[in-house]
Amino acid sequence: MHPGAGNYEKTIVNGLLYKYQNDLSSVGGKLRPGIVHRIDKDTSGVIVVAKNDNAHIDLSQQFKNHTIKRTYEALVWGVLKPQNGKINEKISRSVKNRQLMSVRKEKGKLAITNYKTLKIFQNTNIPKISLIECQLETGRTHQIRVHMNYKGNSILGDKSYGKLKKKFKTIDLKIEKIINSFNRQALHAKSLGFIHPKTKNEVFFEAKRPKDFDTLIKMLNNSSL
Numbered sequence: 001m002h003p004g005a006g007n008y009e010k011t012i013v014n015g016l017l018y019k020y021q022n023d024l025s026s027v028g029g030k031l032r033p034g035i036v037h038r039i040d041k042d043t044s045g046v047i048v049v050a051k052n053d054n055a056h057i058d059l060s061q062q063f064k065n066h067t068i069k070r071t072y073e074a075l076v077w078g079v080l081k082p083q084n085g086k087i088n089e090k091i092s093r094s095v096k097n098r099q100l101m102s103v104r105k106e107k108g109k110l111a112i113t114n115y116k117t118l119k120i121f122q123n124t125n126i127p128k129i130s131l132i133e134c135q136l137e138t139g140r141t142h143q144i145r146v147h148m149n150y151k152g153n154s155i156l157g158d159k160s161y162g163k164l165k166k167k168f169k170t171i172d173l174k175i176e177k178i179i180n181s182f183n184r185q186a187l188h189a190k191s192l193g194f195i196h197p198k199t200k201n202e203v204f205f206e207a208k209r210p211k212d213f214d215t216l217i218k219m220l221n222n223s224s225l
Contacts, residue, residue: 045189
């Protein structure tokens with residue numbers, strides 16, 4: 001999202017500054033001009049950026065009030081049980097690794113993820129993989145990734161909360177190569193809806209799946225026919 005240790009270029013902030021220069025809100029300071037919220041590194045999809053301080057403050061309040069409508073798509077290992085439901089488990093810093101988050105029932109912050117299974121990919125050539133849709137009621141750090149890992153259905157390609165590469169007893173070698181070469185978590189911020197700070201009308205934005213995510217889904221779909 002923004003320049004940081006070991007990653008000073010090719011960030012969203014670099015791109016925003018190039019395009020809008022000083023036409024961004026200053027609420028986040030010089031390091032995060034215009035940035036109202038963040039999505040995880042390597043997660044694709046839509047975000048909202050503020051061009052002035054009033055808009056930034058208004059949007060931030062909507063996030064704080066949990067009125068922002070956010071929908072994500074993800075590919076997870078296995079089949080969720082139940083296939084549709086709500087995960088209401090508190091999240092906090094992991095006691096084992098402070099750079100990660102984990103479900104902590106006693107000391108965590110409220111975190112609610114609604115999910116539904118869109119499709120299950122399965123046959124003798126591929127392992128069970130599910131395409132799911134998640135709607136967030138809260139916006140904790142790594143929320144979907146942590147909740148899916150807690151359910152035992154970590155997101156495909158997640159380097160932090162799941163196994164990056166898996167070995168399978170029976171799988172088409174071409175499919176195995178494609179799955180294991182997917183070099184990020186298969187998580188996409190599909191849509192974002194909120195009340196426009198100026199017009200007060202509800203607005204809705206949607207981002208198409210990026211090529212790598214869409215290609216993987218098509219490959220899984222063709223293989224499960």
